[in-house]
Amino acid sequence: MLPFAQTYFVKPALPESEAFVAVEQSGRRLAILTEGYTEPVTGKTASSVLRYRPEEVVALIDSTQAGRTTQELLGVGGNTPVVATLAECKGANGLMIGIAPSGGRIPPAWKAIILDALNQGMDVVSGLHEFISNDPAFVAAAAKGGGKIIDVRKNDEHEVAHRLNIREECLRIHTVGQDCCVGKMLAAIELTNAVKARGVDAKFVASGQTGIMIEGDGVPIDCVVADFVNGAIEKQILAHQHHEMLFIEGQGSLVHPKYSAVTLGLLHGCAPHGMVMCYEAARPAMHGMEYIELTPLAKLVEVYEVMANLMGPSKVIGVAMNxxxxxxxxAEAEREKVRKELGVPVCDVIRHGSDELVEAVFALRAERAKAR
Structure with a gap:
């Protein structure tokens, strides 16, 4: 296995005692591997990197869709080509695993492509639960070729939460969900960018592998030992609370049988002042568990607020509709229906823009300032 220091570098945080793991992004030119999975849900890593860092992507690799563009298949990336082989990705210096499948395993047919990239001296960036750096063949190829293996989910988090020295003047907004894969990361990034555009010093706090790949830092919360989940996200809060606002990426859902433990630890660890509920309109059932009905949004708002208020005053201030x-x-009919049902702003941050939710964030900030 590669030593930890070879897999990641440590970026100094503020204060110095709170260092955090970051992913090197300088000079990246990426080939993104999505072979056979080039669609928006399983391929959400590829979609998100193409949306927020398109200048770093040379091509997408999927022999089943070669000759098309990422815009056609994923709705992002413009004319970024989809090619059949790694050899066609001219100028790429890194291979990124572009999927986030349930279970996080490497598709067996992909191992030859990963090995080829490492033998060529390319870096390999993966957010899967199955670590590239645990395979002796990959490690040997990286050592020979001179590239780095970057397992984004690998971490050494070992601190519990303490609830000390948290700066209340830094507004914490957390995106939460009706289900997994509904756009919690996207909503958090869009809100961060929108308030920055209005002159606010804001920071997106990544809690998943794709967010880390985009932002360059964060914590892979679903791969942290259970006792340390709350502490791992609290460490991120402490490291970044010199900003005016933090937008903390959510994971899973409190009502998802597979992921609720991660969701709750993240919620309690970041102790948000406000939450943005995220959901996908017209989704028929729970993702990956289609035999389970989705919990109604009104009930979920109640549940999230009860659980969040165990740590401190918090409320759902708006809804990000996918x-x-x-x-x-x-979409307009759905938006109006949810507005009336929940009594909060509702918008699709891509289709409608994020202005309504931004106003809700500013209103919460003003409300808190008045209370202080």
């Missing part, structure tokens, strides 16, 4: 399955007319 309306990709709807046309414009259907």
């Amino acid at each position: 309306s990709r399955l709807l046309n414009n007319e259907q």
Whole structure:
């Protein structure tokens, strides 16, 4: 196995005692591997990197879709080509695993492509639960070729939460969800970018592998030992609370049988002042467990607020609706229905923009300032 220091570098945080793990991004030119999985849900890592760091992507590798563009298949990336082989990715110095499948295993057919990249001296960036750096063949190829293996989910988090020295003047907004894969990361990034555009010093706090790949730092919360989940995200809060606002990426859902433990630890560890509820309109059932009905949004708002308020005052201030399955007319009807049902702003941050939610964030900040 590669030594930890070879897999990651440690970026100094503020204060110095709170260092955090970051992913090197300088000079990246990426080939993104999505072979056979080039669609928005399983391929969400590829989609998100193409949306927020398109200048770093040379091509997508998927022999089943070669000749098309990422815009056609994923709705992002413009004319970024989809090619059949690694050899066609001219100028790439890194291979990124572009999928986030349930269970996080490496598709067996991909191992030859990963080995080829390492033999060529390319870095390999993976957010899967199955670590590239645990395979002796990959480690040997990296040592020979001179590239780095970057297992984004690998971590050494070992601190519990303490709830000390947290600066309340730094507003903490957390995206939470009705289900997994509904757009919690995207909503958090869009809100961060939107308030920055209005002159606010804000920071996106990544809690998953794709967010870390985009932002360059964060914590892979679903791969942290259970006792340390709350402490791991608290460490991120402490490291970044010199900003005016933090937008903390959510994971899973409190009502998802597979992921609820991670969701709750993240919620309690970041102790948000406000939450943005995220959901996908027209989703028929729970992702990956289609035999389970989705919990109604009104009930979920109640549940999230009860659980969040165990740590401190918190409330849902708005809803980020993922309306990709709807046309414009259907999306507007859905938006109005949820507005009336929940009494908070509702928008699809891609289709409608994020202004309504930004106003809700500013209103919460003003409310808290007045209370202080």
